[in-house]
Amino acid sequence: MTTTATRPAFHASATLTADLQQLLADLIALHLQAKQAHWNVVGRNFRDLHLQLDEIVDVARVAADTIAERMRALGTTPDGRAPTIAASATLPEFPGGEQDVTAVVDVVTAALHATAGTARFIHDRVDAEDPSTADLLHAIIVDLEKQAWMLGTENRGA
Secondary structure, three states, rough: OOOOOOOOOOOOOOOHHHHHHHHHHHHHHHHHHHHHHHHEEEEOOOHHHHHHHHHHHHHHHHHHHHHHHHHHHHHOOOOHHHHHHHHOOOOOOOOOHHHHEHHHHHHHHHHHHHHHHHHHHHHHHHHHHHHHHHHHHHHHHHHHHHHHHHHHHOOOOO
16 A cells, blocks of 8 residues: 655644634734834833834744644645735724824733634634644643733733
């Protein structure tokens, strides 16, 4: 019996593909929104927030790359084109122009929670079909929720 290694042993279903594509869209949108905020934040504690936003950009970018590469490993194709992301991302639109530090903290924290929420929402379906991919979601959720906690505390008092 001859086998060929030209195709993956496991191929993502249409549902798994759609779930991962949705997370990819939200991660790319988060990356873009955090960068937009990074460029346009103004006010007290600007520099610290400016640098923290770059950390969030990196977390979102790495997570998006992880999901896109996992999709390729599962025999499907990710779509990170701008029109696709604009049409399918579930994050609220980030406002244009300069944004006050306090507003940026609230908006980006909400975007982090929303993106982690997407990962949590798809988790059980992903886990049922491919536990290995669900393991990737665990790490992404942990990173996003940590960033949300760290950023969100900026506007809190004791």
